[in-house]
Amino acid sequence: METTHLAGDIDPTLVLLKVEEAARRLQVGRTVCYRLINSGELESLMVYGLRRVPADAPAAYLARRRAAKRAA
Template sequence: MNDQEPASTADPTLVLLTVEEAARRLQIGRTLCYRLIRTGDLEAVPIGRLRRVPAEAVTEFAAKLRRAYRPAA
């Protein structure tokens, strides 16, 4: 997979994403993505020495942001 590949062409069948893939889907930097994982804001699972982000965790994180910044009715 090309590191410069746009998020819109990412493989939707992937269950676990690399941190870089998750960052691209969120359109944020890799360092910020690691910080979100470290603080527990973005779910990640260890596989050996690797970190993988469940694909649905990216969607859940975006939904959580939307709820947090939704104007009060």
């Protein structure tokens, strides 16, 4: 049985995500995602003038938020 990807699916093999893809993984809007990037809470880098988010950065951000909540 062949599976097809929906338009909103993100390829799990990607190493770098577009900001919009990272926002979808975090289930937040693009503007919120840029705020997280600008504040340094979400790791990102520039690749030839394009802002990219490492694929593991959204999960790392959530892990830090969860740890901070448990510590509070």
